Amino acid sequence: MVDINYREALTHLVEPGEQVLAVARAQIAQGVLPPDPPAAPQTAPSCAGxxxxxxxxxxxxxxxxxxxxxxxxxxxxxxxGVAGRGAPGSCASTLQHARRPVPPATTTRDTILAVTDGRLLVCVSGPMKLWSSRADDERAAAETRIVWSAARTTVAAARVGWHRLNPKRLRIEFTDGSWLAFTVPIAEPGKPLREIAAALTGR
Structure with a gap:
């Protein structure tokens, strides 16, 4: 039901004539991520020594x-482990930075991956409530916005596989050599992530 609501919201966000092929609620995998883009503000001093x-x-x-x-x-x-690699400013670097909550993060928002016939989109929902009603969920879906996008031609590969104890980890590799992983909670099905991978690779 959540995916259907997000798909409906995305139809109003994409360009006229752009077709949404797959939608999945996911989160950037935990682990070591690519560095921030060069122009990104530093939120904390780095420790050395x-x-x-x-x-x-x-x-x-x-x-x-x-x-x-x-x-x-x-x-x-x-x-x-490692959840992504790439140089500062690479696709994976800008993607993970675009989805990072702006401090102070006082609300929870869903991350939504979408593939259209021309682009890979990363979106963020409106604020989510712990105990939400259907109206709350619909409101959060209606407030979805695109925070990052790239042409599908920048995606070199995408696949869902095992990582340690998690059998549902989507790895998206970009043509600049960077990559980033996404997961869903263990209790949720991995089918939406497999649909994203299939839409990106045309399989």
């Missing part, structure tokens, strides 16, 4: 409320 980095890792493990960038990266790599 073995002692500071080690302390950052320790504090990240003790309390998730305490964040050190270098510690975050090490914990992410150990716990989740």
């Amino acid at each position: 073995g002692v500071v980095t080690g302390a950052g890792v320790l504090m990240n493990l003790i309390s998730p409320l305490i964040s050190f960038p270098a510690g975050d990266r090490i914990v992410d790599r150990v716990a989740y």
Whole structure:
């Protein structure tokens, strides 16, 4: 039902004559991500040096409320692995930055992937409620907006497969050599992600 509502919202966002082929609610996979684009503002100073980095890792493990960038990266790599690669400013770099919540993030919003006959779109819904009614869900879907897009020709490959204990991880590879992974919660089906991959690859 959620996908149907998002598909309807997307028909009003795409260009006239552009056809929506696949829609999936997903999230950027946890793990080490590509660096931010060069012009992106720095939200926190980076930690350097073995002692500071080690302390950052320790504090990240003790309390998730305490964040050190270098510690975050090490914990992410150990716990989740690599969720994307690419140079600053690459497709994967700009995509992950475009979807990052702007601090202070006080609301939850869905990430929606969509493939049209000409583009790959990354969208964000309106604010989501923990205990939502049908009207709340429809309102969130109606407030969906596109935050990133690229021509389908920039996608080199897309596939859904296993990553550690997760059998439903979509990896999108771009022609600039960068890539980014997306997942859905374990309880949700992987079919929408497979439809995204099929639409991107024409299979």
